[in-house]
Amino acid sequence: MAEDLRVAFIVAGVQKAGTTALFDHLGEEPGVTLAATKEVHFFDDEARDWDAPDYGAYHANFPPADGRLRGEATPIYLYWPGSLERIRIYNPGVRLVVLLRDPVARAWSHWRMETARGAETHPFAWCIRQGRQRLFEAAPWGHHREYSYVERGFYGEQIERLLGLFPQGQLLILRAEDLRADPGVALGSVRGFLGLAPGGAPARREVHVGQDGPAGSEPTAADVAYLRGVYAHDQDRLAAMTGVRYR
Incomplete structure (x- = not known):
């Protein structure tokens, strides 16, 4: 495989954490060429x-190689075995x-999306x-x-x-909250x-905001407390490796 055909970077996670906004921002970078659609799912x-594997089928998702960095964004890659x-x-x-978002807020947003799509019919409390x-x-x-x-x-x-497979220098972790608050940084x-x-600071993007349902509701205090407990040990692991911690 010719080196210049390889995809140079991937936004590999996580779902409901601003990957669409980042993909759109990167689409305006002159040194980058992106897949024709977000979420190639290769x-x-x-x-x-x-x-x-047929990498030709993968590369068909991209414009012809022209010396710019090729990239794509499929947030399930971090999670999927x-x-x-x-x-x-x-x-x-x-x-x-990898973009991270408060895992409780991420779970809630994910459930709202699947409910709006009709893929989920159970209440959030039961689902978690x-x-x-x-x-x-x-x-x-x-x-x-x-x-x-x-x-x-x-x-x-x-x-x-991920770090068992790639050197730490090949990983950039961003917080979705920071991307939304100050996309330029x-x-x-x-x-x-x-x-x-x-380059200059891009305009703030609000992608998919208000498109998930049911609208006007929030997770209960009991659900939030339950998930904080579920994630407590994993948050310790995350903080030890990256310095990032949610609650």
Whole structure:
């Protein structure tokens, strides 16, 4: 595979944490060329032959190579089993950007999205407790694309796995809250990480805000307290590796 065809960076996580806004910002960078659509879903595609993957099919999602950095954003890669391992085989030198968001707020936003889509019919309280058992009836075992409200928030576990495959210098962690509050600073970090030329501050983007449902509701105090307890140990792991902690 020609070196200049390889995708140089991937926004690999996490869902509901501002990856669409970052993708849109990067689409305005002169030194970058992005996939035609966000979320290529190549490395999490279980229907592909991973003993002999067709990277030509992956590269078909991008404009012809022109010397600019190629990148894409598929936030499930950090969570989905095998995805990071497949990315490492494809390009061991790839740079990975991960946006994190308060895992409780992320789980709530995820549930609202699936409810609005009609994929979820159960209340949030049930989903984050009894509903987690549904993942053990899924394939791959223990994972689910829609019902993984709680599981996708175990950031420490996922980052630990990532750092077991890639050097820390190939990982940039951003907080969704920081990207939203000051996109210029956040994008400056991404430019530096990718070796892009400095640029101006972009306009703040509000992507998908207000599009999830049901509207006008919030998680209960009991649900928040429950999830804080569920995530407590994992948050310790995350803080030890990255310095990032939510509550």
